[in-house]
Amino acid sequence: MPIFTFMGANILRLDDAYSFRVIEQTLTMVIPALIQAHQLSEGGSSPSLVAVVTRIVHVFVDALPHVPEHRRLPVLHQLVQTLSPAPFLWILMLLLFKLHASSSTAVSGKKAALENDVEFWISLCCQFDVSDQLTSLINILNFLLQLPEDKDD
Secondary structure, eight states: OHHHHHHHHTGGGOOSHHHHHHHHHHHHHHHHHHHHHHHHHHTSOHHHHHHHHHHHHHHHHHHGGGSOHHHHHHHHHHHHHHHOHHHHHHHHHHHHHHHHHHSOOOGGGHHHHHHHHHHHHHHHHTTSOHHHHHHHHHHHHHHHHHSOSSOOO
16 A cells, blocks of 8 residues: 555656556556455455555545646546456545545635536546446445435534
8 A cells, every 4th residue: 555655645746658657557567466465365355345445546536636637537547447447436436526525626616626527527437338337326326325314513
């Protein structure tokens, strides 16, 4: 996990072709090894695998505002493609929704920010098959159904 924190804090901010290639190679080599190691140690336990993937994706989503705009879509596409879109695209989408909801945008700019974010979310989802998109939508809805109706505070 520290390598992804390092990437989020440092290399994702760079805008040169070499840095982008390093990011791609790191994603395609480290993530599958990390998932395989987790599955071997945990016996493939699905809830704990989702937790590991969520931590990885969270690093990239947190770093997203610092990533050059033209690199955001390719980086997230590569991330989800490496993870496998059907089981994990929904996690990325929920974290992107959370990032939007928690961002401190001026009241007058909220509508424009929402329009830009929705356009980005659609562009990201269109990078994957319709079946993966539908699976993600179902997973998002199932997640929302599990949330409590009232917030304590």
